[in-house]
Amino acid sequence: MGIIIEMQNVSFIAEKQHIVQSLSYQFEEGKATALVGPSGGGKTTILKLAAGLLVPAQGAVYFQHEDISLMNRSQRLKFRRQATFVFQDSALWANQSLYQNMEMPLRIHFPQMPKPERDRRINEALAEVAYQKDLMMRPSKLSMGEQKLIAFARAMLCRPVLLFLDEWTESLDDHAAQRLINIVKAHKDKGNTLIFVSHDLRLVKYLADYVLMVTSGAITMKLTGAQLASDTDLAQYIEKGIYS
Ligand SMILES: Nc1ncnc2c1ncn2[C@@H]1O[C@H](COP(=O)(O)OP(=O)(O)OP(=O)(O)O)[C@@H](O)[C@H]1O
Numbered sequence: 001m002g003i004i005i006e007m008q009n010v011s012f013i014a015e016k017q018h019i020v021q022s023l024s025y026q027f028e029e030g031k032a033t034a035l036v037g038p039s040g041g042g043k044t045t046i047l048k049l050a051a052g053l054l055v056p057a058q059g060a061v062y063f064q065h066e067d068i069s070l071m072n073r074s075q076r077l078k079f080r081r082q083a084t085f086v087f088q089d090s091a092l093w094a095n096q097s098l099y100q101n102m103e104m105p106l107r108i109h110f111p112q113m114p115k116p117e118r119d120r121r122i123n124e125a126l127a128e129v130a131y132q133k134d135l136m137m138r139p140s141k142l143s144m145g146e147q148k149l150i151a152f153a154r155a156m157l158c159r160p161v162l163l164f165l166d167e168w169t170e171s172l173d174d175h176a177a178q179r180l181i182n183i184v185k186a187h188k189d190k191g192n193t194l195i196f197v198s199h200d201l202r203l204v205k206y207l208a209d210y211v212l213m214v215t216s217g218a219i220t221m222k223l224t225g226a227q228l229a230s231d232t233d234l235a236q237y238i239e240k241g242i243y244s
């Protein structure tokens with residue numbers, strides 16, 4: 001398997017502070033990589049940099065060996081269709097209905113798709129996450145957990161090969177969380193790539209081929225999923241790091 005995302009000497013500065021400094025990492029295609037670590041450690045920032053959603057102050061990020069910042073419009077569109085992101089705060093468009101939130105990616109990426117086909121895909125994606133309420137509501141009417149379901153279903157609509165997931169089971173009840181975990185596992189079993197952030201060590205153990213400990217904007221430890229599963233001392237150490 002090759003490298004799907006490569007971060008080369010990436011730095012990110014916000015409010016004159018280095019949040020990430022000279023970070024390099026290669027994410028393997030077809031694998032699940034988990035970013036774990038304490039709150040404020042830089043997991044979301046690194047995930048967004050890897051997804052090309054934040055622009056590095058220095059360094060570069062490559063998707064399938066193409067520098068994301070140098071992509072032309074059509075390359076960028078293709079990248080966005082293939083690599084989707086579930087945000088920690090769901091990031092639904094507040095002034096659009098749930099239906100419009102779901103419809104937008106299909107309109108952007110498949111402008112020729114007829115409305116009945118769009119609706120079929122939307123219904124299918126919502127059925128998978130078992131969301132059944134009125135789609136004409138605005139996101140603010142939904143609970144945090146319901147917003148997560150919609151954001152997740154929206155990310156799956158264009159059938160991505162690479163999923164970026166930032167705490168995508170947070171605020172969900174156990175049933176809903178398990179449903180999303182099963183979808184993600186099935187997605188991975190088809191050979192797709194996952195790069196995800198989670199505070200849930202059980203979930204990390206279940207899904208991750210690689211586990212990266214992120215502290216102060218740096219990758220301070222890299223383990224394989226197998227190491228984490230077999231070494232209880234290491235698992236305890238990681239757990240402490242996650243919850244510190
Ligand atoms: N745009 C920004 N402006 C100022 N500070 C920022 C910005 N983006 C990130 N930071 C800071 O960088 C640090 C890392 O933030 P980040 O959101 O990446 O952490 P995290 O590991 O995802 O935390 P959590 O587990 O709470 O989600 C934090 O101290 C945060 O305040």
Ligand SMILES: [Mg+2]
Pocket residue numbers: 043044045088166
């Ligand atoms: Mg975060």
